[in-house]
Amino acid sequence: MDIVVCVKTNPDPQMVRIRNREPVLEAVPYKLGDLDKNALEAAIQVRDAVGGKVVAVTVAETNRKIKETVKEALAMGADEAVIVDDPAAMTLDQAAVATVIAAAVKKLPACDLLLFGEGSSDNYTGQVPSRVAEKLGVPQVGYARKVEAAEGAVRCERSMDEMIETLELPLPAAVTVVSEINEPRIPSLMHIMKAGSKPTQVWTLADIGVDAAALAPKQEVVSNLAEEQDRKHVLFEGAAAEQAAAFVDALVKEGVVGR
Amino acid sequence: MADLLVYSEKTQTACELAAKGREFAQALGLGVSAAALGEGAAAAAPELGAAGADRVFVSEDPALAGWPADAVAAALAQIAAEAGATVVLLGSTRRGKELAGRLAEKLGAGAVTDVNALELEGGEFVAARYAFGGATIAREKVASDVRVFAIMPKTFSNEGASPGAGTVITPALQLATGMKVVERRAKEGGAVSLDAAPRIVGVGRGFGKKEDLALGEELAAALEAVVGCTKSLADFQWLGEDRIIGLSGAKTSPDLYVGVGISGQVQHTVGVASAKLIAAINKDKEAPIFQMADYGIVGDLYEVVPAVIERLKAV
Numbered sequence: 117m118d119i120v121v122c123v124k125t126n127p128d129p130q131m132v133r134i135r136n137r138e139p140v141l142e143a144v145p146y147k148l149g150d151l152d153k154n155a156l157e158a159a160i161q162v163r164d165a166v167g168g169k170v171v172a173v174t175v176a177e178t179n180r181k182i183k184e185t186v187k188e189a190l191a192m193g194a195d196e197a198v199i200v201d202d203p204a205a206m207t208l209d210q211a212a213v214a215t216v217i218a219a220a221v222k223k224l225p226a227c228d229l230l231l232f233g234e235g236s237s238d239n240y241t242g243q244v245p246s247r248v249a250e251k252l253g254v255p256q257v258g259y260a261r262k263v264e265a266a267e268g269a270v271r272c273e274r275s276m277d278e279m280i281e282t283l284e285l286p287l288p289a290a291v292t293v294v295s296e297i298n299e300p301r302i303p304s305l306m307h308i309m310k311a312g313s314k315p316t317q318v319w320t321l322a323d324i325g326v327d328a329a330a331l332a333p334k335q336e337v338v339s340n341l342a343e344e345q346d347r348k349h350v351l352f353e354g355a356a357a358e359q360a361a362a363f364v365d366a367l368v369k370e371g372v373v374g375r
Numbered sequence: 376m377a378d379l380l381v382y383s384e385k386t387q388t389a390c391e392l393a394a395k396g397r398e399f400a401q402a403l404g405l406g407v408s409a410a411a412l413g414e415g416a417a418a419a420a421p422e423l424g425a426a427g428a429d430r431v432f433v434s435e436d437p438a439l440a441g442w443p444a445d446a447v448a449a450a451l452a453q454i455a456a457e458a459g460a461t462v463v464l465l466g467s468t469r470r471g472k473e474l475a476g477r478l479a480e481k482l483g484a485g486a487v488t489d490v491n492a493l494e495l496e497g498g499e500f501v502a503a504r505y506a507f508g509g510a511t512i513a514r515e516k517v518a519s520d521v522r523v524f525a526i527m528p529k530t531f532s533n534e535g536a537s538p539g540a541g542t543v544i545t546p547a548l549q550l551a552t553g554m555k556v557v558e559r560r561a562k563e564g565g566a567v568s569l570d571a572a573p574r575i576v577g578v579g580r581g582f583g584k585k586e587d588l589a590l591g592e593e594l595a596a597a598l599e600a601v602v603g604c605t606k607s608l609a610d611f612q613w614l615g616e617d618r619i620i621g622l623s624g625a626k627t628s629p630d631l632y633v634g635v636g637i638s639g640q641v642q643h644t645v646g647v648a649s650a651k652l653i654a655a656i657n658k659d660k661e662a663p664i665f666q667m668a669d670y671g672i673v674g675d676l677y678e679v680v681p682a683v684i685e686r687l688k689a690v
Binding site for chain 1: 441443444445448468469470472473474475476477479480481484485486487488489501504505506507508509510511512513514515516517518519552553554555556557558559560561562568574598606609610616617622623630631640641642648651652653654660665666667668669670671672673674675678679681682683685686687690
């Protein structure tokens with residue numbers, strides 16, 4: 117089975133600091149998305165169960181941390197990697213990323229199953245998997261917490277509201293995964309060393325037949341600032357019984373208890 | 376004729392979108408269409424009309440059963456074409472968010488998901504959503520001819536909505552899906568819905584072991600609240616995934632949120648930031664949760680929570 121996992125390099129959101137309401141990205145480490153690792157782990161498990169190959173596909177962005185990301189994916193167990201790296205494809209909106217990914221997947225010799233994390237660690241829009249599925253004309257299931265592939269089909273389990281759903285898609289198909297699906301493996305030193313020798317192809321937009329004009333942004337970020345929270349900030353200190361009394365009295369005055 | 380089109384598989388959310396959509400539509404000189412799709416969808420039509428829809432497109436086509444993203448997107452694209460929709464408002468539930476990208480791609484549209492505020496500024500929509508894991512709020516404009524916004528449930532209210540004509544239209548749709556529903560079963564152990572809970576007690580790593588969460592449950596019972604948790608407690612399997620609040624779980628807007636033993640990492644707090652009142656109990660005075668709290672108790676939760684429960688019983 118030919119499995120493609122789409123991965124993204126993200127600034128570690130835990131490390132983003134705020135100064136004067138502006139996010140400070142200097143010195144923030146970049147890493148493979150957390151959910152991308154879950155998708156990779158799921159892909160590796162499917163491959164190990166039914167045979168085949170795992171190809172990690174990514175788009176190089178302005179942060180230029182792409183080599184480390186790809187190396188991490190290969191060290192985890194992907195067999196090959198494809199990087200689309202082009203000066204015209206470094207700051208893209210979700211529609212444009214999907215255009216690039218879909219074109220790269222089409223250039224691959226085969227793709228039976230496309231796996232994604234349900235969202236990226238930084239912006240979490242969840243748009244790219246659905247857009248890629250539409251562009252490739254394949255069915256999709258989001259939020260899988262179990263993925264099993266057999267000849268010609270993939271079966272997924274997901275938790276939606278009050279229901280657990282078991283769904284089946286004919287291949288080729290696109291599936292996004294949630295974090296509870298698995299515990300992504302941590303590559304051993306040996307696997308990290310071996311990763312360097314695995315095949316990595318670097319393609320330009322011309323290689324995948326995408327015209328830069330097709331990547332014109334459909335949306336624009338007007339501002340991106342930390343929220344100003346207007347809260348009361350009343351702190352109760354002292355003995356537990358006194359704190360509890362003052363606290364509950366405050367909730368009563370607010371009208372949220374005792375009605 | 377051009378319309379604003381609203382859709383959510385959750386009727387209440389769709390009604391909220393119809394009510395606010397009607398305000399936007401009037402400002403822009405548009406009509407309001409709503410779509411009701413899937414098994415039993417026709418029953419929602421009167422509510423959607425009352426909430427503000429002039430036209431309600433209803434389809435119970437079998438391909439829409441279980442709301443597969445491919446078929447729902449195809450249905451909405453065809454309805455959008457028939458209604459001449461230039462703006463589509465979806466509910467940013469899990470299903471709605473999955474749908475948004477697929478529909479936007481079909482419409483050649485830009486889209487914003489997880490929108491928690493949508494405004495018209497000089498005739499243009501500006502949508503706000505969390506970015507960088509919740510550390511910031513990105514305000515975005517969409518430049519395509521058709522715009523798609525997936526909006527968090529409860530962002531708008533349909534209380535006191537001005538009704539529309541609610542004319543039911545049964546469109547002829549060409550639909551197919553690749554998704555087969557093998558099984559749908561109810562979750563065991565009383566699944567909770569945090570999205571709509573009016574009061575929430577959030578529990579975090581301040582609790583030393585799984586058994587101690589009984590204290591959190593007891594506080595919740597005294598407050599008539601539902602218990603939610605941080606992602607790490609679900610990772611420990613102390614509580615189910617449906618209890619997670621934050622980036623990887625529910626985005627809530629309760630009247631009261633009480634965070635107990637929660638430090639206040641932004642990945643969790645984005646899920647409660649729009650609570651009307653935020654309270655926190657934590658032993659660390661410097662914990663970030665206090666920066667976003669209206670009322671806070673600095674203390675050991677094992678002493679404070681029983682005292683609070685005791686006091687609540689006396690109210």
